[in-house]
Amino acid sequence: MKDTYDNRTPALSPADDPANAARLRQLWETPPGLRGQLATVDHKIIGIRYLVTAFLFLVLGGLEALMMRLQLAHADQHLLSPAQYNQMFSMHGITMIFLYALPVLSGFSNYLWPLLLGSRDMAFPRLNAFSYWIYLFSGIFIYTSFLAGGGPDSGWFNYVPYTALNYNPGQGIDFYALGMILFGISTTAGSINFIVTVFRTRAPGMSLNRLPILIWGTLTASLGNLLAVPAVSLAFFMLWMDRRIGTRFFDEGGGGDPLLWQHLFWMFGHPWVYAIVLPAMGIVSDGLPTFCRRPLVGYTPVALSTVATMFIGFGVWVHHMFATGLPALSMSFFSAASFIIVIPSAVAVFAWIATIWLGRPVFKVPFLFFASFVLLFVIGGVSGFMTAAVPLDWQLTDTYFIVAHLHYVLLGINVFPVIGGVYFWFPKMTGRLLDERLGRWNFWTLFIGFNLAFFPMHISGLLGMPRRVYTYPAGYGWDTLNFITTLGAFLFAAGVLLFVFNVALSLRRGEIAGPNPWYASTLEWAVSSPPPPYNFAVIPTVASRHPLWETHLPEEGSGRSILDQGAPLAEARETFGVTALDGEPDVILRMPTDSWTPLVMALLLTALGYGALLRNWALCGWVSVGVVGCLLVWLWPPAAPAKTLKYRTMDVRYD
Amino acid sequence: MIDTISFRRNLPVGAVGHRALGWWGMWMLIATEAALFAYLLFSYFYLLSQSQNIGLPATPPSLRLALPNTFILIGSSLILWWGERGMRRGRMMRQLAALGLALALGVIFMAVQGEEWRNKTFSITEHAYGSLYFTVTGFHMLHVLGGALMLAALFVWTALGHFNAERNAPITIGALYWHFVDAVWLTIFGSFYLYPYLL
Numbered sequence: 001m002k003d004t005y006d007n008r009t010p011a012l013s014p015a016d017d018p019a020n021a022a023r024l025r026q027l028w029e030t031p032p033g034l035r036g037q038l039a040t041v042d043h044k045i046i047g048i049r050y051l052v053t054a055f056l057f058l059v060l061g062g063l064e065a066l067m068m069r070l071q072l073a074h075a076d077q078h079l080l081s082p083a084q085y086n087q088m089f090s091m092h093g094i095t096m097i098f099l100y101a102l103p104v105l106s107g108f109s110n111y112l113w114p115l116l117l118g119s120r121d122m123a124f125p126r127l128n129a130f131s132y133w134i135y136l137f138s139g140i141f142i143y144t145s146f147l148a149g150g151g152p153d154s155g156w157f158n159y160v161p162y163t164a165l166n167y168n169p170g171q172g173i174d175f176y177a178l179g180m181i182l183f184g185i186s187t188t189a190g191s192i193n194f195i196v197t198v199f200r201t202r203a204p205g206m207s208l209n210r211l212p213i214l215i216w217g218t219l220t221a222s223l224g225n226l227l228a229v230p231a232v233s234l235a236f237f238m239l240w241m242d243r244r245i246g247t248r249f250f251d252e253g254g255g256g257d258p259l260l261w262q263h264l265f266w267m268f269g270h271p272w273v274y275a276i277v278l279p280a281m282g283i284v285s286d287g288l289p290t291f292c293r294r295p296l297v298g299y300t301p302v303a304l305s306t307v308a309t310m311f312i313g314f315g316v317w318v319h320h321m322f323a324t325g326l327p328a329l330s331m332s333f334f335s336a337a338s339f340i341i342v343i344p345s346a347v348a349v350f351a352w353i354a355t356i357w358l359g360r361p362v363f364k365v366p367f368l369f370f371a372s373f374v375l376l377f378v379i380g381g382v383s384g385f386m387t388a389a390v391p392l393d394w395q396l397t398d399t400y401f402i403v404a405h406l407h408y409v410l411l412g413i414n415v416f417p418v419i420g421g422v423y424f425w426f427p428k429m430t431g432r433l434l435d436e437r438l439g440r441w442n443f444w445t446l447f448i449g450f451n452l453a454f455f456p457m458h459i460s461g462l463l464g465m466p467r468r469v470y471t472y473p474a475g476y477g478w479d480t481l482n483f484i485t486t487l488g489a490f491l492f493a494a495g496v497l498l499f500v501f502n503v504a505l506s507l508r509r510g511e512i513a514g515p516n517p518w519y520a521s522t523l524e525w526a527v528s529s530p531p532p533p534y535n536f537a538v539i540p541t542v543a544s545r546h547p548l549w550e551t552h553l554p555e556e557g558s559g560r561s562i563l564d565q566g567a568p569l570a571e572a573r574e575t576f577g578v579t580a581l582d583g584e585p586d587v588i589l590r591m592p593t594d595s596w597t598p599l600v601m602a603l604l605l606t607a608l609g610y611g612a613l614l615r616n617w618a619l620c621g622w623v624s625v626g627v628v629g630c631l632l633v634w635l636w637p638p639a640a641p642a643k644t645l646k647y648r649t650m651d652v653r654y655d
Numbered sequence: 656m657i658d659t660i661s662f663r664r665n666l667p668v669g670a671v672g673h674r675a676l677g678w679w680g681m682w683m684l685i686a687t688e689a690a691l692f693a694y695l696l697f698s699y700f701y702l703l704s705q706s707q708n709i710g711l712p713a714t715p716p717s718l719r720l721a722l723p724n725t726f727i728l729i730g731s732s733l734i735l736w737w738g739e740r741g742m743r744r745g746r747m748m749r750q751l752a753a754l755g756l757a758l759a760l761g762v763i764f765m766a767v768q769g770e771e772w773r774n775k776t777f778s779i780t781e782h783a784y785g786s787l788y789f790t791v792t793g794f795h796m797l798h799v800l801g802g803a804l805m806l807a808a809l810f811v812w813t814a815l816g817h818f819n820a821e822r823n824a825p826i827t828i829g830a831l832y833w834h835f836v837d838a839v840w841l842t843i844f845g846s847f848y849l850y851p852y853l854l
Contacts, residue, residue, distance in 0.1 A: 009665050200676055204662050264697075
């Protein structure tokens, strides 16, 4: 371990030095085989795992939706019992909103961030592996409720007193409550990792005003999650305590208040809505300009409106509670805030439209997804704006109008950019392009299916059809609308199948992509497809927002990024640490190697979840001891060598 | 904005002081934990203001144990700060002593708080106030326990010679957490012990 701690001036080397590449590969490559896979901390492998796992959950949630749509295709059907239907719509919501929507975006960000930032891995690679494992296990944890007598059945928002023990004696709610605490750990660990990564591990010269918008989106979402997730973890913990320990937080008879649940849930819930759309909007802000052959119009306003949306997003939660009998003053305030939040969203919409307008659009499949996203976002935004008005909300709340609104928002702003993003970055991840012709079929099936399914819901909502009913009588004027919705849902499902088919086909037979098939501008396209385990043979030096377009964009400044030579940092697993704002290197960071501790830690915490579920306190105690032991192994510091005083003489101040 | 960036200069390698990623990570952990306690206190004040009868005892809680205990916790923070100052000048024995002392004070705090719990006339299941009191102080107790384990680990690592005047990021990071746990106690002490005197 000579030279573990020291200081040095990084050597300079050309990017195409084969000896250098060989050394880096040896340092960074995950060994083949199951053991290597389970212990890996490579952000690219973890990112793809996140994407694949989230898609599997999307398919599960989609199957649940299809069962509901079969049930609702005609009036008075009994394919599902009311109890089964309740579990279906609850698990559909839980799966889509928690187990799919954020993790899929974390997948993109995990895969792309170090590549976009010009570094070698996330700030905390082991924490990254851990956040994936605990996410996977939390999803499995919640789904095992079906093996133990039935899933959660009170909606994803899980209102008390529906979920109080005397009205809901099964274990489904406990699975959901404890599973969400595990999931919250995953989200929090991931958020911490993203925030520290963006502030500390970038390429030299990548100042904050040169970050791709995707990074602004995920950074904002992560900051929001950091402050919002504790609310829901706490609420679920209190609910579990009320149910299984006998506390009285939500019990009116004991001096508690069921509305406390709604406050805590939506204090989290609304920022969460922005957390699952802002990174997706970032995907569009970075992807769309590539196909318009020009930089995004209004980089700074879009970046600022991203942050502003989250900021205001913490002050609108009560608009989910207009019908609970709150004072008029409170409703006025939250209604006004809900109107104001439209402004930053509109800034972004106009920026996207202007980018298309002023560019020379190339109508490739990703462009179709990104451009249609703008349209769906506007429709979903307008219906949201409508329900920000208290009187209209009273009319529409708990009807299918809200279901239409939230699906336009969540599918429009999450699923469409995500699928577009896969078409965009698939060549980077696999080295092969997805099939363009199949892609067009894929897009139009999804687009038509989606609108056919969800637009009629606006009307059935306006006609008074309530949410969460397992069936409805004929003759209310809802029959045709529901039948169309069901047709649309199945068409959409066919679109998802086409997508899966395209991925499977193109993995084997897709056109070879090369490093930059779309002539895009950001750093991930500077390396081979798929990228080598160490990402960059030499750490690039960045001088603009569009390192690969500099020669074509005189207005972007005179700076020239340097990609063909730089510091190889090949003495160990290393990357630069930089100052938070300007991106000036101030330390050479040692990155951790592959490790079993993240997986073991996630398994132990999951065991703790089952221990609490079974109220087996001895098990909980022993597992907790294991957790402490695992943390000790994880954090055990390397021994410090005797002489480390040399860098006192260096030219940067050491504090 | 800087147009030209140079990395061609002497840079420290590895985790150093506030440039250590762990230092940043700890601040993030503190931010999310602070939010957790903010939501806990929100629940307390929300139920106090909204609920008809949350079960708040007629007389404000006694400060006989809680006030000295608060000073014990503050004292442990001060000692840790004193140790760190010594460590930066190479006095590792002083740092070792400070870690040991802070740990001992932390354990005393937990013992006194345990006694405080035993003296309460209500239980966690009796009413919302009882649920809140034991849950909030229980959450804090868990954090003190976590902090104490951290101090114990740092004590062992310091004794094993893992740190010196220059390379000591884990101690700085651990101390930061301990200070946070103490700060949280002050908000809890203010909300549960002092605030009822104002009602």
